[in-house]
Amino acid sequence: MRSRSSLFAQSLTGTGLTAWVAIAVFPFFWMFLISFRAPVDAFSSTPTFFAPMTLENFRHIWIEDGFWRFGINTAIVTLSTIAISLTIGCLAGYALARYRGSLGFWLLVGALVFRALPHVVLLTAYKPTFYELGIWSRYETLIIVLVAINQPFTIWMLRAFFVSIPRELDEAAMTDGCSRWKAFRLVIVPVMWPGIITAGLFSFLLAYNDFLIASQLMNGEMTTMTASLGNYMGQNKSMERLMHGIAGAVSVTIPIIVLIFIFQRQIVAGMTAGAVKG
């Protein structure tokens, strides 16, 4: 009786999971497949799994369009955003975890509300000011904007990590004569690495995947890969350009996949900490 029901449950789980994996992966699999095709086959009126393959789309976007230049911009912007975001986010997250006053709560709520502001509207406020100050289309500008926009999520998440680190740890250090700052740096940060890596990954996703902000705050040659892709994907004038865009989208997705593969466990850990105490 019992074994039959568990057999049933097992096969149900198996079918369900297979179906889900198919649904989750198929759209990307299909995009990957058509990125190797000529437009006439990619969007043919009877789609098939087998069609002539070509590397033309990849060649065009990488070599002729010089997509790699945007790759350099992306690398600069993403890495700096992660570094700054984490540095100031850790400080704030730590303080929020240790401070008892209600000011901390209101700061967190304020950050949450800030997250609700549409980015398109923020942009209309930024642009005239940045034009005026002559800081439009500079790496520093884009980086600091992305940092600010990521802060609400980052401090919520890092605070949760710090709360999970026993208070006694830094208090003990402080009674040994360390200053608050020293205790933070020497005692807390070393045990925080899983949390920092996780928060870093989310900062990475936010910065790397941002399309709207980079596309409007940067000039043509200063833009990031994702932002330039938006233009290929959003256009209807040329099928061939759209195909180049699909090849670009596949190229941009591969690094994320590799990263997720490497950091799977940290993400799970980070989410647990963030969620349980958040």
Added chain:
Amino acid sequence: MKTKSFLAFVAPSVATMLLLIALPLVGVAYLSLHQSHVKTELVELTTEVPLIGGVTRKQTRVVPQSVLGEDGKPIQVWEFVGGRNLEKAAELNNLAKAFASPRGDPGEKTYLARLYREVTNYDFWSALEFTLLYTFLTTPAILVVGLALALAVNSVSKRLRGTLVFATLLPMIVTPVVSSLAIYWLFLDNAIITNFIEYLGLGKFYFLADKFTIRTLIILYGVWFAAPFAFIILYAGLQTMPRDPLESAMIDGANKWQRLRYVIVPHLTPLLTVITLIHVMDAYRVFEPILVFNADIFANSVQYLTYYTLAFENNIHKAAAYSILTIAGVILILVPVLRKSFREYRIST
């Protein structure tokens, strides 16, 4: 921690947020209270434009032209209009009219049906209708799908788990513009899914043809996109599940469903709250699928409306008013959750 060192620690983070979010937010509020335009007058002008092959066409007509001020520059009119933009954005005057006497529509007899029909015809209210529909349908759906996935992945052998976690996360980590397109391309006129359905003998199905199917598709996209997020949190939560209560429940003869209902779900409750909080906020700002599916007649969102107002109407003031309405909406929805968090905050610190 002392308030002084607290302030020192949070200062850099708070400074970036104040400078780059709070200050613009004040600017947005200010914009929403004003209206501006360049002063124009009608002038008779001859315009000449090329057609092709050296042929041009002249047209004389009255066109608005800017009025120059004493400094030789066009006069910029900037006026305080108070709540007018907000009122216009929320279409309050139309709303009042609709309540007084909703449009007669032969198909619909009752006052309420006609009222609903008319109200959801207005930009803001139709956007709000779908935004709320999307928010309140996807939220429970991702909780259920996420939980089912988490339980399922947790029950398979350890060797398989890594791959499954990875595959499950895919929809969440790819740029939404790309992932919505990847989905959209499957449902075009002669796309692979449409053709597969036809091949199965179910006939030709047009997914982008009416309100119901488009809305269903967008909501399913939302679930597909956000369920991994719920999954990963709940999966992580299951790892921290203590074994004792489960075992004692099994000894008491509880079946699978009872164990889920009385032991597992209560343990996961705090996680379910957090997922709800974050997802509701993100769902309320749904944007990419509306843009990509190109179907705002049938499914619009408040965020898309803001974008549209800026990108196509170039009306900064009205867009600012929509943003204020968005923030107000988010706060309203979040109040109950925030009150709960406040109590928890008190306990945790």
Added chain:
Amino acid sequence: MTRLKLLAAAAAIFAAPAVASAECDIDASGEVNVITNFFETLELLSNVMKECESDELKIDVKLTTQHKEEREQAFAASSSPYDASAVANSSITMLQAKGQLMPLNDLVDKYRDEYNIEDQMLIRFGDEISAIAFMANAQHFYYRKDLFEKHGLEVPATYADLLEAAKVLQADESVDHPFGAAFGGPGNWERGNEFVNILLANGGELFDPLTSEPVFNGPQGVEALELMGELLNYMSPNALTHDFGQVRQQLQQGEIAMAIQWGDQAATMDNENESIVVGKVGFAPAPAMTDGGPPATTFWWDGYVIPKNLDGDPETAFQVIMHATRSEVVAANNDITLWVRSNYAPSEYSKAVIDSVMANAPPYPMNPQSELAHGAIGNNIGDFLGGLESAEQSLADAASDYRSAAIDAGLITE
């Protein structure tokens, strides 16, 4: 850093356009930043502009699909980082009416000979030259020659004929639908455009020029919209989400037999890399609304403007624009688009556009009210086409949205 520069130079070589590259000898320094839409012709011109880059002069052309929003905001700011931009009939109007565009008369006089600037390239508002046009475009009729022959059909002269032909083609199993047109598209702009084309050919107007009050919701408008509703019966049920890119794809994949489509897309029908109907598609002017009336289409031009508030040097920007649009570039890339310059040699792909000129198709109305009305129409008539309300109601809603936008823009005083 030098290494980066080297790489960038290598990329520039790869990206070099297929033009008989005459040296660009602009003797200037600083930066020229240009913002434009993203399509093939503009890409070509942007590559030609890059020829002018030197150690002292940096040129960045930003090709983006969000050009409109960015341009309007930059030109309205106190200082615009963009020194030039590509615009069209409709998008120039608001910038011009606001007095944000720099008059180009002096620069045209100074460089007329050097760049052989022709009169038809100059977009004039009164005496003021506001833009330099380089290409023209108009929508026209595309049809499958083989299917028309098979059913003994003639190219429809009016929309009534088109509906007749559609009835015949409905029965043809080799295509999914008889007809296609862009009834969807980003921001519903293209849907509005189809309406404007039909309305004007039907003798209608968008607004009263003296008061700016809407008149497109009159009987001609209702007729135009009801015609669109009838056409929809012969189109894909998904048509309300189709932009012209998807209509082109439907043609190229042999899914539809007739379409209204932009003239500059004609050559793509015979591109084997994209199309399975090579050689089978014919082109003709758009159908008229009445016998002998003008085709239901409007003429568009694309050109460059320079804002008054640019932070660079207008003369350098002007020279860069003129370098990119000179006769040699047209000669070397004749078939890419419908050039405005007189050395453009029309091909079989531009014949339908030229026939449309001969049949008196009007230019797209060049005033800011049109742009606002166009947007409001596109945004509201979908409710009728989607079966949600009557044609009159949709147009009344559009009229009220237009009024509200015109009031905000200061064109109508309440």
